[in-house]
Amino acid sequence: xxxxxxxxxxxxxxxxxxxxxxxxxxxxxxxxxxxxxxxxxxxxxxxxxxxxxxxxxxxxxxxxxxxxxxxxxxxxxxxxxxxxxxxxxxxxxxxxxxxxxxxxxxxxx
Amino acid sequence: xxxxxxxxxxxxxxxxxxxxxxxxxxxxxxxxxxxxxxxxxxxxxxxxxxxxxxxxxxxxxxxxxxxxxxxxxxxxxxxxxxxxxxxxxxxxxxxxxxxxxxxxxxxxxxxx
Numbered sequence: 001x002x003x004x005x006x007x008x009x010x011x012x013x014x015x016x017x018x019x020x021x022x023x024x025x026x027x028x029x030x031x032x033x034x035x036x037x038x039x040x041x042x043x044x045x046x047x048x049x050x051x052x053x054x055x056x057x058x059x060x061x062x063x064x065x066x067x068x069x070x071x072x073x074x075x076x077x078x079x080x081x082x083x084x085x086x087x088x089x090x091x092x093x094x095x096x097x098x099x100x101x102x103x104x105x106x107x108x109x
Numbered sequence: 110x111x112x113x114x115x116x117x118x119x120x121x122x123x124x125x126x127x128x129x130x131x132x133x134x135x136x137x138x139x140x141x142x143x144x145x146x147x148x149x150x151x152x153x154x155x156x157x158x159x160x161x162x163x164x165x166x167x168x169x170x171x172x173x174x175x176x177x178x179x180x181x182x183x184x185x186x187x188x189x190x191x192x193x194x195x196x197x198x199x200x201x202x203x204x205x206x207x208x209x210x211x212x213x214x215x216x217x218x219x220x221x
Contacts, residue, residue, distance in 0.1 A: 004151075033209065042113075042200050042212025043152065088151050092208045096165060099151030 006089050006100030013079060014108050021087060021103045022073040029091030029098075032065050032072040037086045037102070046087075047074070079107055111135065113213035115201050121219045127189035130216045134182070134203030140164075142210055143176055143186050144200040152200055158184065188218075196220045 006023045013019060023032070031050055035043035047058050049065035049072060056063055062075045072091075076083055084107050089100040114133040122128050134141050139160050144152035155174065157165040160181035169176070173192070178184040188195055198217050202210030 006151075031208075041214050042202070044212070045209060048209060090151070095208050096154055096157070097152075097208045099153070101149070101151055 004089060004091055004098055004100035006103055008103060009101065010104040010106070012106045012108065015079060015081060017079055019076040019079055019083070019105060020073060021089075022071060023089030023091075023100050024071040025091055025098075026070070027091070027093065028069040029093050030069075031092035032063070033090040033092065033097070034061075034063050034072070034074045035088045035090060035099075037088060039085075043088055076105075079105075081107055081109060083107060113201055113203050113211055115199075115213035115216055117216055118214065119217050119219075121221060122191055124193055124220050125190040127187065128191055128218060129185050129187045130199050130201075130218075132184045132186070132201030132203075132213060134184070134201070135211060138203035138205055138211075139181070140204045140206055140210065141178055141184050142202040142204075143184070144202065144212075146198045146200055146215070148197070155186070191218075191220045193220050 004023050004025050033048050034046045037043045047063040052069050053067050054065040060077045086102045086104050088102050090097045116131050141158045143155045146152040155169045156176045158178040161178045176186045196219050198215040200215045202212045204210040
């Protein structure tokens, strides 16, 4: 089946630093999505990307849909304590979402 | 608008017992999904409903898992009999039609 490789698996950073994570796939996707999951909650959509090469921002978050349609990255600028959580990429094909394994972000104040 | 409601929040059962989870989607959302999220992994789709019909259940272990969505609104997911490897968070999501659903908070199942 389709698999997404998300890296890094975990990150430990200082407050105020920038963060970068990415997701790669062996399959082409029509849409890339980035979610954040807090403990005890379901994933919440952060950014959706619909076209190859698209670069989209949401506040301090910026994500790009790779030209090959097989990868995407998410950047967080000037991290703050509430950015702590697990970030998931998801690729959409044929009305179904395939999720990556997640990147756990920990921030030292 | 009210979000996706799931119950119970937590459930602990012994292996070989049965368990059921309930989901109430956002009002008007025709599409409903059940996902399984094992600790340390991303959610994996189990079953997708469009109104009260099944669109995709290719990853549902049908020998022990079943799901229904009567009247195209609420849905229940059942496991019978449960195995240790079924320990996970079961997430329900709903959408107007696309795959970008809104997730509920999930039910954490522990099988001992």
